[in-house]
Amino acid sequence: MILDHDVLVMGAGLAGMRAALEAARHGASVGIVSKVHPIRSHSNAAQGGINAAIGEGDSWQTHAFDTIKGSDYLADQDAVEVMCSEAPSDIIELEHMGVIFFRDDAGKLGTRAFGGASKARTYFVGDITGQALLNTLYDQILKAGVKVYEEWFTTSLYVVDGACRGMTAIDMLTGELHLLRAKALIVAAGGCGRVYEPSTNALICTGDGIALAYRAGAPLMDMEMVQYHPTTLKGSGFLMTEAARGEGAYLLNSEGDRFMKKYAPNMMELASRDVVSRSESVEIAEGRGTDGCVFLDVRHLGRDAIMHKLPQIHEIALDFIGIDMVTQPVPVRPGMHYIMGGIKTDVNGASPLPGLYAAGECACVSVHGGNRLGANSLLDTLVFGRRSGAHAADWTRAAAAASGPAQARETADEAFLTAEQQRVQALLDRPYTGQTHARLRLELGTMMDEKVGVYRDEAGLASALEKLHELRRLYESVSVGDKGRLFNQALTFALELGYLIDCAETIVHSALTRKESRGAQSRTDFPARNDTEWLKHVVVSRNGAAPKPTIGFSPVTITQWAPQERKY
Numbered sequence: 392m393i394l395d396h397d398v399l400v401m402g403a404g405l406a407g408m409r410a411a412l413e414a415a416r417h418g419a420s421v422g423i424v425s426k427v428h429p430i431r432s433h434s435n436a437a438q439g440g441i442n443a444a445i446g447e448g449d450s451w452q453t454h455a456f457d458t459i460k461g462s463d464y465l466a467d468q469d470a471v472e473v474m475c476s477e478a479p480s481d482i483i484e485l486e487h488m489g490v491i492f493f494r495d496d497a498g499k500l501g502t503r504a505f506g507g508a509s510k511a512r513t514y515f516v517g518d519i520t521g522q523a524l525l526n527t528l529y530d531q532i533l534k535a536g537v538k539v540y541e542e543w544f545t546t547s548l549y550v551v552d553g554a555c556r557g558m559t560a561i562d563m564l565t566g567e568l569h570l571l572r573a574k575a576l577i578v579a580a581g582g583c584g585r586v587y588e589p590s591t592n593a594l595i596c597t598g599d600g601i602a603l604a605y606r607a608g609a610p611l612m613d614m615e616m617v618q619y620h621p622t623t624l625k626g627s628g629f630l631m632t633e634a635a636r637g638e639g640a641y642l643l644n645s646e647g648d649r650f651m652k653k654y655a656p657n658m659m660e661l662a663s664r665d666v667v668s669r670s671e672s673v674e675i676a677e678g679r680g681t682d683g684c685v686f687l688d689v690r691h692l693g694r695d696a697i698m699h700k701l702p703q704i705h706e707i708a709l710d711f712i713g714i715d716m717v718t719q720p721v722p723v724r725p726g727m728h729y730i731m732g733g734i735k736t737d738v739n740g741a742s743p744l745p746g747l748y749a750a751g752e753c754a755c756v757s758v759h760g761g762n763r764l765g766a767n768s769l770l771d772t773l774v775f776g777r778r779s780g781a782h783a784a785d786w787t788r789a790a791a792a793a794s795g796p797a798q799a800r801e802t803a804d805e806a807f808l809t810a811e812q813q814r815v816q817a818l819l820d821r822p823y824t825g826q827t828h829a830r831l832r833l834e835l836g837t838m839m840d841e842k843v844g845v846y847r848d849e850a851g852l853a854s855a856l857e858k859l860h861e862l863r864r865l866y867e868s869v870s871v872g873d874k875g876r877l878f879n880q881a882l883t884f885a886l887e888l889g890y891l892i893d894c895a896e897t898i899v900h901s902a903l904t905r906k907e908s909r910g911a912q913s914r915t916d917f918p919a920r921n922d923t924e925w926l927k928h929v930v931v932s933r934n935g936a937a938p939k940p941t942i943g944f945s946p947v948t949i950t951q952w953a954p955q956e957r958k959y
């Protein structure tokens with residue numbers, strides 16, 4: 392089947408739904424495709440909150456400065472100015488749409504402190520902020536008449552004459568592969584957390600959008616910047632929200648010492664995530680951890696505050712590790728959480744590939760640079776989701792005027808669909824080889840955590856690359872156990888593994904390229920930040936079928952904040 396829309400959105404998390412809503416408001420016919428039901432997108436898991444300088448005594452400029460300092464001066468300052476200045480109205484709009492943000496006793500919107508922020512400017516709904524935002528936006532897109540392709544899995548982007556014109560996707564319920572044509576496509580398919588094991592990310596965060604855009608020819612930027620969150624639960628790696636430290640939690644080593652006083656005497660536990668993750672890693676490496684963990688302690692906050700403001704993590708600790716946070720500290724370690732890099736875009740979400748837009752975690756505007764501040768990602772999804780939706784809808788009017796009649800493309804379109812159906816069928820038909828996607832995926836994730844984690848060096852990165860070449864070779868022989876058509880998750884998992892490997896390769900090549908330490912990239916062989924040579928973005932593009940991508944650079948935009956030494 393061939394289906395048509397003006398604007399198509401890949402991904403129905405916060406970025407995708409915000410983009411779809413805005414494109415519909417701008418008069419476009421909009422389709423949104425999601426491999427899971429929209430409200431099961433990873434945005435649903437966001438706990439802590441969303442930043443905006445709304446309160447008295449705060450200003451968007453202070454928010455922008457905190458963001459830029461947090462990014463270790465790698466963020467593009469023009470983009471940060473856009474995000475921080477537009478944050479207050481975007482959040483108030485969401486409140487008017489129906490999100491019930493926490494209010495204090497005086498009835499005012501309540502805030503909590505978050506890491507790297509000089510003011511408490513994080514707005515929240517308990518520790519289920521993402522869920523609250525996502526449900527409200529889902530209502531809004533239905534009301535706006537957006538067509539939702541729920542449980543449709545994108546397998547490729549459709550590029551015609553150097554412009555993106557849609558995608559192919561499997562309707563998972565029937566197993567049919569369809570071509571969805573559009574004048575503009577917004578990729579809002581989330582991050583690639585599952586390149587690493589463990590990760591705080593949902594199992595569905597497999598970098599599909601990043602990999603497909605890269606395969607289609609769009610450049611990726613800042614891919615070496617992988618955020619490790621300082622408080623992920625021992626074992627499973629579940630996130631224990633930064634809101635805990637925002638509410639006053641301590642980090643303790645095995646000697647019961649609040650070790651952050653050595654590393655960040657002013658901000659303590661609320662220093663930037665990269666700083667806290669490194670500090671924990673040093674404590675653990677020097678023997679002041681327990682079983683590879685340090686402790687998150689909220690006991691002094693009291694039962695009422697814990698149950699009222701942090702109920703979800705209290706429940707997670709109880710269910711998964713049998714610890715009641717009211718009476719005991721909980722073991723945590725740094726764990727993969729977020730990718731700062733992604734599809735390179737301008738402040739309107741446009742990528743250098745005409746017709747292709749990106750927003751949310753899969754995009755790199757770049758507002759997070761080397762390290763994202765907690766609660767700035769939900770904000771990024773809303774601001775740049777909205778802007779990309781508006782811009783894509785406006786752009787499609789111009790594109791419609793320029794392109795010939797759709798019928799002229801019909802034959803080529805059908806040929807593309809048939810070729811893609813054959814490619815997917817060939818994977819499905821591959822005889823049983825014993826090679827499973829699950830084993831390779833686990834090997835990939837644990838290897839990346841070990842060699843491309845908080846600390847990196849040339850030798851480790853080079854061996855990671857070698858291992859990736861081997862995994863890619865083995866991937867070519869992965870067979871799909873389930874040969875059926877209906878809801879064939881063995882097939883989609885196998886396709887996801889291909890996306891994960893693409894993302895991992897771009898991460899490792901970028902990390903090898905950047906010979907300095909900045910933000911989340913800590914090279915033990917180049918321990919200092921080097922603004923003279925490295926105040927620039929690493930940009931990777933696919934180089935035909937060659938295993939090594941083309942590596943380029945893009946300057947960092949500095950508007951009003953000259954780089955300084957970063958201290959907390």
Ligand SMILES: Cc1cc2nc3c(=O)[nH]c(=O)nc-3n(C[C@H](O)[C@H](O)[C@H](O)COP(=O)(O)OP(=O)(O)OC[C@H]3O[C@@H](n4cnc5c(N)ncnc54)[C@H](O)[C@@H]3O)c2cc1C
Pocket residue numbers: 401402403404405406407424425426427429432433434435436437438439440441520521543544545546579580581582591592593595596599600630728729750751752753765766767768769770772
């Ligand atoms: C546990 C956790 C807690 C967090 N807490 C916070 C917080 O408190 N504050 C904050 O600012 N940030 C937080 N973050 C980060 C933030 O939640 C994410 O960066 C953000 O929600 C990403 O939104 P998104 O719309 O870009 O992508 P997602 O919400 O991940 O949505 C991706 C969408 O793409 C679709 N998709 C992907 N691949 C395909 C495919 N092949 N075919 C079809 N559809 C596809 C998915 O179905 C999904 O709908 C947290 C992240 C995690 C993991």
